[in-house]
Amino acid sequence: MVGERMIVGRSPKIEVVLESDTVSRQHMELVKDDAGLWWVRDLHSRNGTLVNGARVVSHRLSYGDVIQVEDYFLTYVRMPGEVAGKRPIGAGHLTMVDGPVGQLRSLRDLGAPKIDASQLSRLIALGGELLATAEADDRIRILCDLMVSGDMHGTSALAIRIDRSGVQEPALLRPPSLAPGKETPHISRTVLRTVLASGAPVVASTYDGGKALLKLSMVMEAMSAVAVPIGGDEGHLDTLYVTLPSNYGTAEWLALVSLAGELYRQAESTWVARRQAEAQAVLEEELGRARDIQTRLVPRDFHTGKLDVSFDYEACKWVGGDYVDALPLRDGRLLITVMDVCGKGLEAALIAAGLHTTVHVLVHEGLGVAALVRSLNRYLCSTLPAGVFVTMCSLVIDPETGEIEQVNCGHPPPMIATPGGALREVETFEQAPLGFLDGDAEIVVTRDRLDHGQLLALYTDGLSELLDERDHMLEVEGLAALVAAVAVDGATSSATQLATRLRARLAAYRGAAVPADDASFILVLRPSVSSPSPTLSASRSPS
């Protein structure tokens, strides 16, 4: 706006002429006050003057205000040069305008675009460039720069983030890309609202079939604008906003910008997938190391001459919540423990690792089996999340006599198999699992005996609940049959050999079914008195 005062109305003798019978001859005036601020004043017009939809007599103008005089809408905006000189626009700041933008059209509204082969070729090259560019900022710069290149004729290209709730003002994602000599444009709220509502590319033009819309020095220069969604989520929509010369608001240019936007979206999806794959690879590498550490916590098979012990541990995921262990006590007896942490995976594995350390410390302090279980229960009650528990079978066996003392907390009772094929459960008093066991409860110890030639089997329910390919469960009875079958060879085989055979039978039962639970067992063979006495040795469990 120029001068100090501009009268707007129907009269041909005033500064701004609005040709309409419903507009008064001198309808309203725009006046600059002593402070340099502009005001709108209604000049007692017949049909009134509205600002932002409300009728006014006098109103000080703010940027973005829309003055309505009958069918005419005048938007009070900062001129681009003024903006550039006073406050450079950086990423995050935009000058928004309301008001007429011409007809808004989507690809559906327009005829089939006639796209030049060279432009398609340029877009194909864009796809390759985006896929080869690792930095997200660089990719969006490449997209915007292409829009203002000689190939695409854009005067400006902006990546704008629109808040879907409307609470936040639209913001630039990066500084605008501008054609030489061009200024950052004003952004039409109407265009952004339309692309947000439709989620589809739109084009608007202030040039319509050769008849320019009302073009006032205080409104904006005629131009076309294309807005294309290029990303976002539930909270926001990222949009490519390209301004073009006014006669470029056609199907061809809408299609070209839309294709560029789509290529950008596809490239972004590819980069997201690539980043996820890289993160997954790192995670799997870490889980692989965790699995290695957990496997190292499983004792090696060993033979003492009096007892022959073998271990099997199989996590159904990378790591698991089963725990198998054997520790010599000060009195020469052997503490054998199998535990099953409720749940699977990393959470269960962390608890199992904590149990390993705790058991070893308590045994080192000389605790007996009952005191050990009581201490473990207290530790778990104070550390486990609600609803998480641990089943446990802990027994002490005397290698000289075969005498067994057992404490069982909700765990499947161990089995004893004879070389003749008979099988029975170890005498068991089943208490509540650790974590649910009352802290003051008496820890009941039961006694039994492993005779020469007999095989003792401790296991987790991943074995008894093993599913075959038809989803049939092995059950305790099925497992007992498998243990009894391998125990027949107890007189001539080591515990390691028997464990290998049991493992093979379990694998045969499972077939191609995917394991649903961690599965572990311990076999303790008390050799027959007639068997050759093996020397003390140890070997790593094959699993």
Place this chain on the structure above:
Amino acid sequence: MNIEDKDYSVAYEQAERRVRFTGQLRLRSPRDYGPILELLRTVHAEGGPLITLDFRDLEMLNSSGIGTFGQFLVEVRKARTTQVKILGSAAKPWQGRTLALLRKIWDQVELVIG
């Protein structure tokens, strides 16, 4: 109050104060059992002398599920206002062992395997 999933369903029969479980309960962690625990807590909060947990049509219950029911039993035990009856099926051998485990957590639970 019902919970429906592709693998299981939980139905509350208010007249009998019975919660019936059907299908396979193999949820990943105790957290995933949260909605079921909340349903049980709501039933408990309604008051009444007895709640029946009917597992007879349940084909599978994993350890996280056992933990969830164990947690519920501990809460009911502490409140001392309600008894719990558990129904299981002898045709499903796993139920005999697993449901007996729940009784270990609270020995006042009435366990009926029929």
